[in-house]
Amino acid sequence: SVPNVIYFNPAARAISSAVVRFRRTGESTRSEDDGENREQVVRIAEQTDLESVALADGAPVPREFANPTDDTFMVEDAVEAIGFGTFQWKLSILTGLSWMADAMEMMILSILAPQLHCEWRLPSLEVALLTSAVFIGMMISSSLWGNISDKYGRKTGLKMSVLWTMFYGLMSAFAPIYGWILVLRALVGFGIGGAPQSVTLYAEFLPMKSRATCILLIEIFWALGTVFEVLLAILVMPTLGWRWLLGLSTIPLFIFAFLCFWLPESARYDVLTGNQEKALATLKRIATENGAPMPLGKLIAARQEDRGKIQDLFSSHFRCTTVLLWFIWFANAFSYYGLVLLTTELFQEGGACGSESFSDLCVYPSIIYTAYLLRLLVTLWAIDRLGRRKTMALCFLVFSLCIIPLYGCVGRASMTVLIFIARAFIAGGFQAAYVYTPEVYPTATRALGLGTSSGMARVGALITPFVAQVMLESSVYLALSVYCCCCLLAAVASCALPIETTGRGLQESSHREWGQEMMGRASSHSSGGIPHSSSGSQG
Numbered sequence: 070s071v072p073n074v075i076y077f078n079p080a081a082r083a084i085s086s087a088v089v090r091f092r093r094t095g096e097s098t099r100s101e102d103d104g105e106n107r108e109q110v111v112r113i114a115e116q117t118d119l120e121s122v123a124l125a126d127g128a129p130v131p132r133e134f135a136n137p138t139d140d141t142f143m144v145e146d147a148v149e150a151i152g153f154g155t156f157q158w159k160l161s162i163l164t165g166l167s168w169m170a171d172a173m174e175m176m177i178l179s180i181l182a183p184q185l186h187c188e189w190r191l192p193s194l195e196v197a198l199l200t201s202a203v204f205i206g207m208m209i210s211s212s213l214w215g216n217i218s219d220k221y222g223r224k225t226g227l228k229m230s231v232l233w234t235m236f237y238g239l240m241s242a243f244a245p246i247y248g249w250i251l252v253l254r255a256l257v258g259f260g261i262g263g264a265p266q267s268v269t270l271y272a273e274f275l276p277m278k279s280r281a282t283c284i285l286l287i288e289i290f291w292a293l294g295t296v297f298e299v300l301l302a303i304l305v306m307p308t309l310g311w312r313w314l315l316g317l318s319t320i321p322l323f324i325f326a327f328l329c330f331w332l333p334e335s336a337r338y339d340v341l342t343g344n345q346e347k348a349l350a351t352l353k354r355i356a357t358e359n360g361a362p363m364p365l366g367k368l369i370a371a372r373q374e375d376r377g378k379i380q381d382l383f384s385s386h387f388r389c390t391t392v393l394l395w396f397i398w399f400a401n402a403f404s405y406y407g408l409v410l411l412t413t414e415l416f417q418e419g420g421a422c423g424s425e426s427f428s429d430l431c432v433y434p435s436i437i438y439t440a441y442l443l444r445l446l447v448t449l450w451a452i453d454r455l456g457r458r459k460t461m462a463l464c465f466l467v468f469s470l471c472i473i474p475l476y477g478c479v480g481r482a483s484m485t486v487l488i489f490i491a492r493a494f495i496a497g498g499f500q501a502a503y504v505y506t507p508e509v510y511p512t513a514t515r516a517l518g519l520g521t522s523s524g525m526a527r528v529g530a531l532i533t534p535f536v537a538q539v540m541l542e543s544s545v546y547l548a549l550s551v552y553c554c555c556c557l558l559a560a561v562a563s564c565a566l567p568i569e570t571t572g573r574g575l576q577e578s579s580h581r582e583w584g585q586e587m588m589g590r591a592s593s594h595s596s597g598g599i600p601h602s603s604s605g606s607q608g
Contacts, residue, residue: 206258215520230263
C-alpha cells in the first residue's frame with residue numbers, strides 16, 4: 070500500500086492568492102489523472118519547493134489539509150480560511166458600539182435614581198424599585214430575544230432589541246410622573262436583555278484562534294460606555310437636567326441602528342435555514358474585504374427547521390451543560406453585584422469586626438478600574454492556555470479564597486487588596502462564561518442558550534441585594550458564607566461541564582453529535598494549549 074503523504078508548501082501562507090483549492094486527488098473522479106494518483110495533495114496557487122509530510126495509519130489529517138469531501142466546504146472551513154481581517158475589525162467596532170450603548174443605559178441607573186429621589190421626593194422603596202424594574206425587564210426578555218435570534222436571524226433579533234431600547238430610552242426623557250418612568254425604564258431593560266445577542270453574531274464570524282481574545286476585548290467598550298455616561302452627566306446634568314441626559318444617552322443606539330445596513334446576517338444561520346446562496350455571498354464579501362482566499366467547491370448545508378426550541382437545551386447532549394451553565398451564570402451575577410454592594414457596606418462598617426470606619430471611599434473608583442485591568446489580563450492569559458472550564462473554575466476559586474479572610478478583623482489596606490482581587494476574578498469568570506456559552510451550543514440554539522443563561526444572571530442580580538444588604542445587617546459572617554459557598558459550588562460546576570470548547574469549531578445542527586462537523590479536522594496545538602487554526606488554506 071502507498072503511505073499517505075501530503076505535500077505542503079511552507080511559503081503558502083505568504084501567497085496572496087484569490088482561491089484556495091481543497092482536493093484529495095486519490096479519490097476525486099473529475100479527471101483521469103486524479104484517478105491514477107493515490108497521494109493526497111493540497112493544491113495551493115503557485116506551489117514551489119514542496120515538502121512531504123508522512124502520516125501514520127489512521128492519523129487525523131492536520132487542519133491545514135482537511136476538507137470534508139472533495140470540492141466541498143463548510144462555513145467553518147471558510148471562516149478559518151478567510152481568517153481575521155478588515156471585516157472583523159469593522160464588526161468589532163459595531164458590536165462594541167452596542168455594548169457601549171447598553172453600558173450607558175445601565176450606568177444611568179446610578180445617576181438617575183438619586184436625582185429623582187431629590188427632585189420628586191421619592192421614598193427609598195420607589196427609588197429601589199426603579200432599578201429593580203430594569204433588571205426584571207432584562208430577566209424576562211433575555212430568553213425571548215434568544216428565541217427570536219434563533220428563529221428569525223441574529224441580525225433581526227439584534228436590530229429589534231437595539232431599536233426597542235432606543236425608542237423607550239428616548240421616551241423615558243418625557244416621562245411626566247414616577248409611574249410612567251417606572252414602566253418606561255422597565256421596557257428599556259426589556260430591550261437591554263437582547264444585548265448578549267451581539268456576542269452570538271460576533272462569535273459566528275470569528276476564526277477559532279481569535280474568538281476568545283476578541284470576545285474578551287469587546288468588554289473594553291463596556292468600560293468606555295460607563296466612562297462616557299459619567300462625563301455626559303457631568304456636562305449635562307448641572308445645566309440641562311436628567312431629561313436631556315436620558316435623551317442624549319441614546320446617541321450610540323442611533324449610530325448603531327444607522328450602521329446596521331452594513332451588518333450582514335450570520336452565514337452559519339443562513340446555511341442552517343437553507344439559504345446557501347446568501348451565506349456564500351456573505352462569505353465572499355468577507356473574503357473580499359479581508360483580501361483573503363475563498364475555498365472552491367460547494368458550500369455544505371445543514372438545514373434545520375426547528376430552531377430556538379427550549380427543549381433542545383435539555384436534549385441528552387446538552388442537558389447537563391445547560392443546568393450547570395445556568396448555575397454558573399447565576400453565581401457570576403449573584404457574586405459580582407453582591408461584591409459591589411458588599412464593598413460599600415464593609416468599608417463603612419470596617420469589616421466583620423467593625424473596628425474602624427471608612428467614610429472616605431475615594432479608593433473605591435480605583436478598585437473598580439484597576440480590577441478591570443487585572444481581570445482582562447488574567448482572563449486573556451488563561452482562556453486559551455487553561456481552557457474555558459478551568460478559567461471559570463479558577464476565577465470562582467480565587468473569589469472564594471479572597472472572601473475567607475474578610476471573616477477576620479482585617480485592616481483597610483488588606484481589605485482593599487482582597488476586594489480588588491475578588492472583583493477582578495469574578496468579573497473575569499463572567500467574561501469567560503461569555504466566551505464559553507456561544508461556543509458550546511449549536512447554531513440552532515446558540516442564541517437561546519446565551520439568552521437563557523443571561524436571564525439566570527439577572528435572577529442572581531435581583532436576589533443578591535437581600536444577602537448583601539438585608540442579611541448583612543443581621544450577620545456579616547452569614548452573608549460572606551453565602552457568597553463563598555456559592556462560588557465554591559460554581560467552581561465545581563465549571564469543572565463538571567462535560568464539554569471543553571477550547572480549540573473546537575462551532576457546531577451547526579443540534580441534530581448531530583457535538584463536534585461532528587470537526588471530524589477529520591484535528592487542529593494542532595501549541596504546548597500552551599492555544600489552537601493554531603490559521604491554516605495553510607489561508608493562503
